[in-house]
Amino acid sequence: MSKFKRHFFICQTQRPPFAKPSCGQRGSAKLVEAFTAELNNHPELWNEVQVTASGCLGPCFDGPSIVVYPEATWYAGVKPDDVKEIVESHMIGGKPVERLLYKWPTT
Numbered sequence: 375m376s377k378f379k380r381h382f383f384i385c386q387t388q389r390p391p392f393a394k395p396s397c398g399q400r401g402s403a404k405l406v407e408a409f410t411a412e413l414n415n416h417p418e419l420w421n422e423v424q425v426t427a428s429g430c431l432g433p434c435f436d437g438p439s440i441v442v443y444p445e446a447t448w449y450a451g452v453k454p455d456d457v458k459e460i461v462e463s464h465m466i467g468g469k470p471v472e473r474l475l476y477k478w479p480t481t
């Protein structure tokens with residue numbers, strides 16, 4: 375069992391312009407910066423929440439993508455302006471931000 379309550383993985387895959395879309399092309403590096411800056415304001419979370427830059431998570435066409443474990447909450451299309459809300463609602467309050475949840479396509 376992890377020592378963290380929640381672990382946020384943020385896709386940082388960067389593909390070249392001629393390839394399949396990637397979160398890196400859509401600004402995911404700025405997203406990691408925004409989480410780092412916001413968490414700096416919340417030292418009470420440092421032992422409870424982990425944020426890790428990751429490779430591709432799957433929803434490449436809809437990124438930047440984030441998955442949160444252990445509950446497997448998926449976010450997509452997240453922007454730096456959304457980070458404060460995610461920190462306050464999900465990391466502190468335990469409630470995912472509904473409007474940013476990723477809906478996996480059904481086949």
Ligand code: FES
Nearest residue numbers: 385397431432434
């Ligand atoms: S490139 Fe980010 S989910 Fe695939």
